[in-house]
Amino acid sequence: MTRLWGALCLLALAGCSGQGSGGSGIGPLAADNWVTPGGDVGKSHYSTLTDINRETVGKLGLAWSADLGTNRGLEATPVVIDGVMYTSGVAGRVYAFEAATGKALWAFEPQVDMQVNRTVCCDMVNRGVAVARGKVYVTALDGWMYALDQKSGAVVWKADTVVDRRKGDSSTGAPEVASDVVIIGNAGAEYDTRGCVSAFDLETGELKWRFFTVPRDPKLGPQESPDLDAALKTWDPNSRWDVGGGGTPWDAINYDPETGLVLVGTGNGGPYAVSKGSPKGGDNLYIGSIVALDAKTGRLKWHYQETPGDNWDFTSTQPMILTRLKVDGEERPVILHAPKNGFLYVLDRRDGKLLRANALVRMNWANGVDMKTGRPRLTPEHSDYTSGPKIVFPSSPGARNWHPAAYDPQSGLYIGTVQDLGNAIYMTPGQKPHARKALNNDASLLFTSDLQAVLPTLPPPLRDAIAARPEMAWVKQNPGSTELRAIDPLTGRTVWARKMAGWQDRGGALATAGGLVFQGGVDGHFRAFDKKTGKLLKDIATGSSILAAPMTYRVDGIQYVAVMAAWGGGGYPYVPPYSAAYKRGNQGRLLVFKLGGGAVPLPPALPPLEVAPEAPKQAAGVTPATIAQGMGIFFGNCGLCHSNQPRSITPDLRRMSEGTHVAFKQIVLGGLLTPNGMPLWDDRLSEKEVEAVHAYLIDLQAKTRAEELEKQKRGLPLDTPGLTILSNY
Template structure:
């Protein structure tokens, strides 16, 4: 701990040693100028008015309804008494930060066809504010520069390279000098990842950097680093699918080094042997790369998961700080990606300083400190030769939920998920599916493996049960916690269990030794940073996943957080979520000392038995229904969980009018304004009818099951095979 205090004292000296570069700000002050708070994105505040002695008096100062029902992942920004934030699909809002008065609201015109390529909800992770403008990216890949005073559009720029692909955008823009940098998403679909830099004043393209090479048959690569990367790919790779690598989050400008650090995404398709048959590191997948913001040229890279085989993205939030490492105070980046390790790298050159596991990791036995490469364990984790249970799961040991770094204690505090998944190849050749899922692997999380195996052929189940990791999966399927970790050792100093593996949230720390975070149960928690002791909890009735932030206006300290369930797996609302009992009306909640109670959303009405299904159309057979089931899980199930209380429609409960308009909804875009895209470029009328036949059959079975439950007094939303079949 003393080393971390000394590191803070050497702040000015470190800047001089770096050649006079601008020093990092250690913690946010009265304003919170970026989603990460300060230039290091530490999610830490220097404010101390709210502390352990008075936090019991924390209550609601004001709240704002956002009029949406999807996931909220943004951390607000406060500049000069105005709070700016973003929401569903790239909406933006401005409020008087003291009173909550709405100053303006902006809603982009979004092409909802993009919903077909968004794996993990219509979320947005924040805005950037600079030169009197608010920058926000819409879900379909347009950057908007809004007048910070009025919300009027000053310019808009299309940053999608190829709109025939599955590109989309959910991340926060990052201002780096005179450019605004933005990534994109869609690696599970058919994209070739890239980051784009736009001129702050005009929105014109300044440069674009691609994560992975293109097909060499198309000619030379766009940059020397891509020519070098090409040597790490099979010349006969699945270039048609794109390669993946989409940098959908984790873009940080470093004022000390003058570099932009970018975390890149997973490979597509998942399995290296399918993506690049002869193997290779497949640069620059699952890497941290440092780019010159003036030119887009790469300065250094560090690949955290060479030849990514497991959807182990490196897009998780980074933190910049200074640490005493081996007797030298260094400018470092702290990074905990999906793969289960917490890395410390020197920000100047990408040199690996530490890599410690924070969860169970059987894909690798460790990280070689000399080479920086993982020591792979193919016998445990190579699922291309047969099903494997891999730790951690594709959900990641860490994901997008921001962690915080407290310089006083030297603790890295964030949501950590220790869980695995069964992963196996799906049979048959897989031609390119344009703007469709091309991941070519199936996943079942360890809490569900034992039950799910009952639905597989006996020989498959026997093979899984013989895996060494199977007993480990049964013994401890999943542990979800907020953890305070010593980043130099990876050891947990304290931890607090969350409600379940889907309950993960972002974290705020303050100089008054407070750690603040929310839960999808709807509660906001305040703990003592040094010990983890619970000081305060507030029930809001609305799920919280986003990271809280804090600011000061007029001598009053406030804590604000966005509230709303969503993100990865968003159709599957856990029963412990406040969204399951009270719905998912999105809100911005702001607290202060002496504030009042949070108004609770009304409880949802009791679940009713599924309505009677219409008769099947003439000619529908068991084969028709089976075809429809395959088409449903190949195209529709990622959004439609067919689960009670889902935030997307439960298609087992369609009303007569929906059945009558089924073709128009699926093929003609009747409900596009509601976010339901049209599918006539992929699905034929016969395909749509087969899906409809499957859903009619499923609705009839669901109704019969629920009538039996009602008669026996069992809850209608109890576990059932119709839910399990979504695997």
């Protein structure tokens, strides 16, 4: 933004039974039970069940569903153990259901400090739970980890995962159980956060160890471990330690029982560009890396940095898959990893040795990876934006992101969504002061999907510099697209691909021994494809946007397929017109299918848009300078959540009612809507600044109304793009 080791051990870990035979070489693959959000310990998102297969999938229909009472993003993949389903929802809510019937058993609602919303770039999401030793583990959005009784949902213990609550930490990932501890990382690299991963005792919640992913200011004294002493040599001693350094491990954490290592993907640097965060440059360890930690001590065993000196928000937090592959004639324990930066890596899990690195998309930040050194071959002439705007491929949303891929051991294919997109990126001038619990990334992005339309609205020097870039030929050829692909991980070759609805359409995947790949789309369709060819075999209209990865399980001899459904995640206020959320709203649901099931009830279509209400008169003394000031404050603080789009899942502030205008100051400074998730801004914005923001929004509402009246007069839909929308990117 500116923006799984044998069967006995696994059973003891998850407290479950019913795992199928066969496996990935690291443990049994999912069968009746689905014991982690990735299905097995290796997170392969693959099932050995075959009742639902190429011949029978045509009979798939809805078994049951649950309304989860939210219009925010749902990204978790449920866990099923011995007929009970456990899943997480918005901000760390947890639900337990009878997996065959959908009967609710219990629910848990954490008491989240909604001030955390100010430091959450990508919605109030949560990616799942861990289940072990009779407990369900979840971390809430504000960084509190809970151990819940597996039978009742009662809190057994609660632990604070945040080191410094004066900073912008949050938490959105699923905890990971590693022997006697449960592990979680923090989020918030764009804010003022220092990345860390923390391990807590499964029984008591006591902190056992913590690994920081970036060093701290050496002026504060010795680093917490020798691993950080080594990292410090790769940073400028005069780095922007005040803004934390980033590196937050917000998703990819895998325990490898074969090696006893915890494998952690780390986040981007903060701020970016490196020239501002670490002025003298450097690799900036351990950002953009996989770090392998001893599960008992938290000490570093090896690391592999995928994006040294990250300038582009190229996180390595995307899901990892642990399996075994024959590489160059030798069977090896490997990690399959496709981070944001556009490469698909194959690494040896034992020592991090690079075995393969293949490009998946157009890229110009590097032209390959040196297989001897493991380092990318950088191309600063195309990607160093410190000397002026550049168009960088891939974009900051990444060639891959959090949406889980599947690994099919039958074919050896890696199956997941791949996004081909770039962004124009440029720095804002000068060094900015530390903004506590606020954005500190100090670079601006324009996605190539919008670039040709937005370009005419930019100031001439910026417009001309971007328009002159040679990458504009790429933009005109393909401004942005996403495909579901089956990829040979050793060569990077795409075996088959299915084009998706648009670049924001990036659902997680499930592969099965029944010859199928399942995936949901943001267009509201749940689809089953032939695993060998990618041929569409079943298409179910659900009316709900789907981003999360599906999973499958069996109870009393009946196989089910389940998926969480709701639009959300990065860019969540910008609801794409081709999405079900745009047409039918964003009713968060859990959908469960079986053979012989029924049709999915569709949420009702949204009513037609109405012309924006008349704006109130400006207060005395408001000038164009006041409005310009308010616009700057709005986009520096409010624009990440409030998109000024008519179908946004957060309020469209161009359509405020008279009552909202009257209460505006009380909402922003008085906490009137804090229970609804609107945080307080009284520590950052003055009364005069809030008045300026209000003046800008009044002006914007008046312009929007005038434009929409003109559209209505011409018989055009009110959501036809116009300059009002384009000017607010």
